Amino acid sequence: MVDITITVNGTGHSLSVPDNTLLSDLLRENLRLTGTHIGCDTSQCGSCTVELNGRAVKSCTVLAAQANNGSITTIEGLGTPNDLHPVQAAFRDNHALQCGFCTPGMIMTAIEMIKDATEPLSADQIRAGLEGNYCRCTGYQNIVKAVLAAQTQLRSV
Amino acid sequence: MTTKTGIGASVLRKEDARFITGTGAYTDDLSLPGQVYCVFVRSPHARAIIKSIDTTDAESSGGVIAIFTGEDLRSDGIGDLPCGWLVKSKDGSDMLAPSHPAIATTHVNYVGDIYAMVIAETIEEAKNAAELVEADFEVLTPVVDVATATTADQIHENVPNNQCYDWELGDSAAADGAFANAVHVTSLDIVNNRLIPNAIEPRAALGNHDAASGSYTLYTTSQNPHLERLILAAFVNVAPEAKLHVISPDVGGGFGSKIFVYAEETAVIWATAKVGRPIKWRAERIESFQADAHGRDHVTRAELALSGDGEFLGLRVKTIANMGAYLSTFASSVPTYLYGTLLSGQYKTPAIHVEVKSVFTNTAPVDAYRGAGRPEATYVVERLVETAARELGVDPAELRRKNFIQPSDFPYATPVALTYDTGDYEASLERALSLAKYSEFAKRRNESEANGRKRGIGFSCYIEACGLAPSQVALSLGAGVGLFESAEVRVDVTGSVTVMTGTHSHGQGHETTFAQVVSDKLGIPFENVTVVHGDTSKSDYGLGTYGSRSLVVGGSAIATATDKVIAKAKKIAAHMLNSTEEQVSFDDGIFKIPDSNESLSFGEVAFSAYVPGDFPIEELEPGLSEKAFYDPANFTYPAGTHICEVEVDPGTGTTEIVSFVAVDDFGTVINPMIVEGQVHGGITQGIGQAMLEHGVYDADGQLLTGSYMDYTMPRADDVPDFIVDTTVTPCTHNPLGAKGCGEAGAIGATAAVMNAITNALDVKELAMPATAETVWRAITGD
Numbered sequence: 029m030v031d032i033t034i035t036v037n038g039t040g041h042s043l044s045v046p047d048n049t050l051l052s053d054l055l056r057e058n059l060r061l062t063g064t065h066i067g068c069d070t071s072q073c074g075s076c077t078v079e080l081n082g083r084a085v086k087s088c089t090v091l092a093a094q095a096n097n098g099s100i101t102t103i104e105g106l107g108t109p110n111d112l113h114p115v116q117a118a119f120r121d122n123h124a125l126q127c128g129f130c131t132p133g134m135i136m137t138a139i140e141m142i143k144d145a146t147e148p149l150s151a152d153q154i155r156a157g158l159e160g161n162y163c164r165c166t167g168y169q170n171i172v173k174a175v176l177a178a179q180t181q182l183r184s185v
Numbered sequence: 186m187t188t189k190t191g192i193g194a195s196v197l198r199k200e201d202a203r204f205i206t207g208t209g210a211y212t213d214d215l216s217l218p219g220q221v222y223c224v225f226v227r228s229p230h231a232r233a234i235i236k237s238i239d240t241t242d243a244e245s246s247g248g249v250i251a252i253f254t255g256e257d258l259r260s261d262g263i264g265d266l267p268c269g270w271l272v273k274s275k276d277g278s279d280m281l282a283p284s285h286p287a288i289a290t291t292h293v294n295y296v297g298d299i300y301a302m303v304i305a306e307t308i309e310e311a312k313n314a315a316e317l318v319e320a321d322f323e324v325l326t327p328v329v330d331v332a333t334a335t336t337a338d339q340i341h342e343n344v345p346n347n348q349c350y351d352w353e354l355g356d357s358a359a360a361d362g363a364f365a366n367a368v369h370v371t372s373l374d375i376v377n378n379r380l381i382p383n384a385i386e387p388r389a390a391l392g393n394h395d396a397a398s399g400s401y402t403l404y405t406t407s408q409n410p411h412l413e414r415l416i417l418a419a420f421v422n423v424a425p426e427a428k429l430h431v432i433s434p435d436v437g438g439g440f441g442s443k444i445f446v447y448a449e450e451t452a453v454i455w456a457t458a459k460v461g462r463p464i465k466w467r468a469e470r471i472e473s474f475q476a477d478a479h480g481r482d483h484v485t486r487a488e489l490a491l492s493g494d495g496e497f498l499g500l501r502v503k504t505i506a507n508m509g510a511y512l513s514t515f516a517s518s519v520p521t522y523l524y525g526t527l528l529s530g531q532y533k534t535p536a537i538h539v540e541v542k543s544v545f546t547n548t549a550p551v552d553a554y555r556g557a558g559r560p561e562a563t564y565v566v567e568r569l570v571e572t573a574a575r576e577l578g579v580d581p582a583e584l585r586r587k588n589f590i591q592p593s594d595f596p597y598a599t600p601v602a603l604t605y606d607t608g609d610y611e612a613s614l615e616r617a618l619s620l621a622k623y624s625e626f627a628k629r630r631n632e633s634e635a636n637g638r639k640r641g642i643g644f645s646c647y648i649e650a651c652g653l654a655p656s657q658v659a660l661s662l663g664a665g666v667g668l669f670e671s672a673e674v675r676v677d678v679t680g681s682v683t684v685m686t687g688t689h690s691h692g693q694g695h696e697t698t699f700a701q702v703v704s705d706k707l708g709i710p711f712e713n714v715t716v717v718h719g720d721t722s723k724s725d726y727g728l729g730t731y732g733s734r735s736l737v738v739g740g741s742a743i744a745t746a747t748d749k750v751i752a753k754a755k756k757i758a759a760h761m762l763n764s765t766e767e768q769v770s771f772d773d774g775i776f777k778i779p780d781s782n783e784s785l786s787f788g789e790v791a792f793s794a795y796v797p798g799d800f801p802i803e804e805l806e807p808g809l810s811e812k813a814f815y816d817p818a819n820f821t822y823p824a825g826t827h828i829c830e831v832e833v834d835p836g837t838g839t840t841e842i843v844s845f846v847a848v849d850d851f852g853t854v855i856n857p858m859i860v861e862g863q864v865h866g867g868i869t870q871g872i873g874q875a876m877l878e879h880g881v882y883d884a885d886g887q888l889l890t891g892s893y894m895d896y897t898m899p900r901a902d903d904v905p906d907f908i909v910d911t912t913v914t915p916c917t918h919n920p921l922g923a924k925g926c927g928e929a930g931a932i933g934a935t936a937a938v939m940n941a942i943t944n945a946l947d948v949k950e951l952a953m954p955a956t957a958e959t960v961w962r963a964i965t966g967d
Contacts, residue, residue, distance in 0.1 A: 046309070056214075060216075061207070062207070062213075063208065065437070066387075066467075067386065067470070068892075070892060104207045104208070106206070109202040109206055116205040117205075119201070120197055120198070121197065123861075125201060125204055126438070126694070126862060127384070127435075127438040128203075128205075128209050129437025129438060130385045130437075131204050151906075155901040155902040156901075156902050159900050159902055162385055164385050166862060166865060167862075168899075172906075
């Protein structure tokens with residue numbers, strides 16, 4: 029067992045988990061934050077993407093112990109239905125989701141992509157930036173539209 | 186009425202609020218107090234006799250609660266997983282269906298076939314114990330190649346030649362006559378590559394048994410919870426229907442793969458009573474690859490007979506379809522009634538004959554995957570037509586125009602058993618040609634060539650039969666269930682409305698689309714309509730979602746029930762307005778009588794129905810809630826034209842889709858935004874089949890494409906922006922005029938892409954997927 033202290037969505041937690049516990053399992057099972065999804069267990073689908081210490085990571089391939097003393101933001105920590113994060117709102121406004129399963133990971137990836145860009149991203153750059161996230165429903169076109177729209181809004185503030 | 190939320194409006198989706206905030210509730214997100222975890226032990230061999238299974242070490246492993254084998258289920262009276270569609274061979278005999286136990290007892294027949302289940306306190310403990318289950322297998326030579334399966338070793342004792350059925354449709358003598366008179370014959374050998382569906386949410390099940398009542402609750406990733414319940418109750422004998430409650434909560438994509446009743450949820454729900462604890466199972470991705478039903482996998486020889494001036498005279502098709510190791514729930518219907526019946530396409534081909542042999546192999550079961558039979562049919566027809574145009578030196582658009590069924594021909598009875606009700610194929614072709622700037626293609630091709638690149642353009646004028654299905658037609662063709670749909674429109678006391686449907690949404694946005702239909706018809710705010718689905722205790726028995734049937738059949742049931750609500754409300758309004766039912770008009774949520782200023786809102790009438798003071802209580806029951814079971818009169822026939830343009834780098838074989846246009850006729854569209862999204866997603870899966878995806882087994886029956894590292898699905902930078910548009914000929918036989926849109930993209934796109942690539946390379950045939958390597962080899966002859 030390993031003792032872990034982490035901050036998730038602004039709330040501190042101290043807990044003891046088996047050494048091989050994945051960050052995704054800690055979030056989903058221990059903290060019941062089930063918005064972070066498991067689509068492949070092997071870090072290829074991106075549904076489990078969360079922000080760890082300011083970086084988007086695939087939580088299914090990060091050990092919980094690696095996140096010790098870290099700060100995590102999950103999809104639940106972004107916004108509420110009445111006070112959405114601009115990227116969440118853009119996904120809704122541009123029909124960038126269908127079944128919704130990949131959506132939390134897509135949104136977390138999009139936030140980091142926009143945050144990291146020094147210049148406005150082109151559609152092609154956004155497509156390249158989404159390379160690590162699978163969506164089987166949308167054909168990506170509306171996700172790209174949503175990221176472009178969110179970027180415009182976030183860069184203007 | 187068209188309002189900003191009514192029929193025809195691109196209303197933002199109700200369901201999105203929970204999905205974008207991470208508060209959706211998918212099966213694996215749910216947990217029950219005291220739940221334990223299940224891991225399935227799967228065959229590493231494609232074909233083997235199970236000589237013995239030793240669970241001794243596994244049982245003593247930490248945290249283990251129980252280990253079950255197939256014998257435990259069988260001795261407890263658990264039946265085989267059934268196939269729900271009985272297809273007959275051309276000699277009139279029934280198809281041959283092998284025994285399909287949820288957990289194998291005597292033989293394992295594909296890599297991933299389950300031979301034991303381990304239940305433990307934690308998932309880790311279950312995994313550890315599963316490693317300790319020892320099976321003694323006698324490994325047999327597997328049957329893997331579909332084309333030679335009928336002459337290979339016999340897999341199942343009751344299935345000689347591994348042949349499930351030998352089916353035909355159409356007039357073989359008429360087709361032969363057409364070929365005898367042909368001036369030109371175009372032939373193709375076609376392999377429709379095996380696909381692995383890969384909904385991003387893996388399948389999952391959470392079962393519970395309540396010992397006091399003897400009832401079971403199953404949460405599972407199903408596209409049709411009522412069908413799941415019916416099969417588990419009536420065929421598998423888990424529990425009587427009344428004791429089985431199936432909930433299909435938020436489901437993360439299906440594409441057909443979650444229609445079927447699988448071994449895993451069957452074993453889980455059965456075992457809950459044995460261990461007296463709730464049990465959870467969630468597939469790892471490798472299990473999705475190994476054990477979700479796969480799609481397509483046909484080998485076909487097809488020939489088109491033409492007259493001297495390019496008129497289609499006849500079509501002959503011979504197909505071998507892979508069923509995999511066992512018959513999945515609807516497997517038998519896919520290469521027959523969803524394939525052979527579509528071979529007329531959009532054309533007046535007078536004579537068609539199709540033969541389909543379906544065979545068993547030691548691979549995962551194959552069943553419906555987005556489009557199901559219709560993509561395979563479209564691929565055959567549209568590759569043939571395009572090839573014929575090239576051989577005859579005619580413009581492929583012109584050859585199609587010449588042979589299109591014309592608007593004046595409807596209703597049009599094809600030689601393969603369908604009657605198309607309406608359409609205007611030239612309208613969608615012309616619109617697509619314009620959007621694709623077809624007239625300037627030659628110029629673009631010259632520019633590409635000047636840059637050392639090869640450019641090609643390809644068409645696909647597809648048709649599909651959707652809205653499964655008129656029950657009596659389906660039953661007469663071997664279906665085991667009727668295919669109507671249920672709806673209940675329950676008006677609340679204050680005039681808001683709850684709609685129960687037997688369809689299921691796993692990405693399609695029914696909560697929005699159906700609410701638009703009801704709010705539009707009742708003239709009440711969109712926000713006041715709530716749609717409920719996915720729970721057998723809430724909705725009447727319904728048949729779920731597949732075959733683009735939800736709006737067409739389920740929406741029609743909702744529209745019908747809503748009309749019944751309006752009819753009753755008019756009677757109440759007539760009483761309240763001291764008038765007659767005939768005099769009362771209802772428009773935009775207001776009841777009125779002629780030559781009067783008096784009117785009533787829908788809410789006032791609803792209130793009176795539940796607080797029946799001013800109410801015709803002697804003539805009417807109080808309350809305002811109506812049901813409908815809608816049985817479609819015919820299939821619907823969405824159709825359209827897809828045009829794909831590609832540019833190939835001959836040095837590397839890399840192919841870029843530079844333009845993709847889709848013009849579809851879905852009849853009346855309720856929410857254009859949602860429909861466009863369905864088209865985008867479908868096209869992407871169609872492109873995936875053409876250029877990237879291929880489920881491959883080696884000669885030993887090992888799945889070589891068992892992970893996202895080996896099986897390539899389209900990522901964001903593999904596809905372009907699509908140009909999509911619609912033309913409209915409303916369906917003539919359902920109340921909404923809708924035809925369905927869920928599968929069109931996947932049905933039309935594949936042929937358009939391959940026609941474009943073969944055009945660029947100037948080759949007749951090219952195997953899918955047309956990866957860079959395949960294309961490069963075709964260019965270099967290497």
